[in-house]
Amino acid sequence: MTERIAVVGAGIVGLAVARELARTRGAVVTVLEQENQVGAHQTGHNSGVVHAGIYYTPGSLKARLCREGVALLRAYCQEHRLPYEEVGKLVVASTTAERSGLRALADRARANGVPGLTELDALALREIEPHAVGVAALHSPHTAICDFPAVARSLAREVAELGGSVRLSHPVRAIRERAGKVELVAAMRRFTFDRLVVCAGLGTDRVAAMAGRQGDVRIVPFKGEYFSLGEHARSLVRGLIYPVPDPRYPFLGVHLTRHIDGEVLVGPNAVMDLRALRWPGTWRLAGQHWRTGVRELYGSLVKGAFVRAAQRYVPALTAADLRRAEGGVRAQAVARDGRMVDDFVVDVHGPIVLVRNAPSPAATSSLAIAKHIAGIVPALSG
Numbered sequence: 001m002t003e004r005i006a007v008v009g010a011g012i013v014g015l016a017v018a019r020e021l022a023r024t025r026g027a028v029v030t031v032l033e034q035e036n037q038v039g040a041h042q043t044g045h046n047s048g049v050v051h052a053g054i055y056y057t058p059g060s061l062k063a064r065l066c067r068e069g070v071a072l073l074r075a076y077c078q079e080h081r082l083p084y085e086e087v088g089k090l091v092v093a094s095t096t097a098e099r100s101g102l103r104a105l106a107d108r109a110r111a112n113g114v115p116g117l118t119e120l121d122a123l124a125l126r127e128i129e130p131h132a133v134g135v136a137a138l139h140s141p142h143t144a145i146c147d148f149p150a151v152a153r154s155l156a157r158e159v160a161e162l163g164g165s166v167r168l169s170h171p172v173r174a175i176r177e178r179a180g181k182v183e184l185v186a187a188m189r190r191f192t193f194d195r196l197v198v199c200a201g202l203g204t205d206r207v208a209a210m211a212g213r214q215g216d217v218r219i220v221p222f223k224g225e226y227f228s229l230g231e232h233a234r235s236l237v238r239g240l241i242y243p244v245p246d247p248r249y250p251f252l253g254v255h256l257t258r259h260i261d262g263e264v265l266v267g268p269n270a271v272m273d274l275r276a277l278r279w280p281g282t283w284r285l286a287g288q289h290w291r292t293g294v295r296e297l298y299g300s301l302v303k304g305a306f307v308r309a310a311q312r313y314v315p316a317l318t319a320a321d322l323r324r325a326e327g328g329v330r331a332q333a334v335a336r337d338g339r340m341v342d343d344f345v346v347d348v349h350g351p352i353v354l355v356r357n358a359p360s361p362a363a364t365s366s367l368a369i370a371k372h373i374a375g376i377v378p379a380l381s382g
């Protein structure tokens with residue numbers, strides 16, 4: 001019996017899942033997307049970095065699916081002639097106090113199987129990034145950049161070629177389970193499917209509530225703002241320059257990233273969206289970080305803060321080199337007790353599979369997440 005499966009959300013995760021279900025299970029797949037283009041949210045507004053797996057807790061889904069995802073994505077880009085460039089990443093300790101954090105990160109990266117790592121001193125790091133400064137650095141030569149929106153468009157084309165459809169301007173507004181099937185309403189039409197996979201990013205809570213599966217975490221939006229380097233300053237950054245991250249939260253800190261189109265971005269910061277204050281976890285999260293004095297969550301929006309963050313690693317940059325660029329909004333799950341959910345989370349509720357948390361590196365990991373999900377969408381009996 002041919003399965004009819006709906007996927008909510010035409011971001012890179014939803015499209016990768018749709019392609020995988022069509023390709024490996026022969027399902028007839030329908031992707032329902034509220035916007036009039038694919039990749040309109042996180043997928044189209046991120047740093048464009050194919051993470052190598054440096055940061056994630058060994059054994060976690062993030063660690064495993066990131067490494068698998070890199071291999072799949074590299075092969076996918078090659079096969080479909082999409083840009084993929086191993087520009088390499090330096091994680092830079094800018095003070096001696098950050099050395100121990102850098103060493104712990106190197107151990108973690110090795111445990112995760114990140115290839116080609118080297119630990120560099122102040123002089124050696126300048127051979128990789130001649131305009132960067134720091135007391136030490138970790139170099140990951142295979143960390144890459146790619147064009148995630150182009151990957152999303154390619155996946156959408158494949159879904160259509162495999163007999164599925166991607167329906168744009170189809171916001172899902174109601175969901176009901178009946179007799180083991182899933183009925184839903186999108187763009188004033190009623191659809192019936194055997195299975196439903198929700199990959200709705202910032203819309204996850206709303207779609208989960210429609211399905212009567214609200215759960216005990218909520219998505220809190222964290223705005224990430226970027227500045228872009230003027231053309232004359234771009235040569236100051238060859239690849240990717242990152243700080244040693246603060247282990248207290250899952251964001252990587254303001255970094256300098258070369259994009260596939262040659263643009264170099266500075267950012268993103270992480271500004272909590274106060275519209276999420278109805279969830280007690282948001283208050284608790286804010287309270288905890290307020291007390292420990294972590295400023296980044298309330299990120300100074302002023303240009304000076306970005307200039308200082310960039311100059312810490314590339315001192316030759318000046319305020320005149322930075323101009324504001326388009327930002328993105330992260331969908332980060334927060335538990336009731338204020339804990340930011342670190343790992344990817346996928347729940348199965350009868351015929352409905354809900355991706356509850358797919359923050360960075362979910363774009364890098366998307367093809368591996370898709371395999372993981374295709375393996376847990378319940379098969380039709382009989």
Ligand SMILES: Cc1cc2nc3c(=O)[nH]c(=O)nc-3n(C[C@H](O)[C@H](O)[C@H](O)COP(=O)(O)OP(=O)(O)OC[C@H]3O[C@@H](n4cnc5c(N)ncnc54)[C@H](O)[C@@H]3O)c2cc1C
Pocket residue numbers: 008009010011012013014015032033034035038039040041042043044045046047048049050051170171172173199200201202203204206207224268327328329330331358359360361362363364365
């Ligand atoms: C600032 C920033 C920097 C990042 N940097 C990186 C990076 O360098 N590398 C990396 O790997 N990851 C990075 N990420 C994370 C990465 O972008 C996301 O993890 C990934 O794009 C998630 O994909 P998605 O398909 O789950 O979500 P999205 O791309 O957000 O897609 C969700 C889709 O669901 C749709 N939707 C929601 N509700 C409904 C509804 N009711 N009906 C129909 N459609 C609906 C939305 O319109 C949207 O298109 C970054 C994220 C941000 C924001």
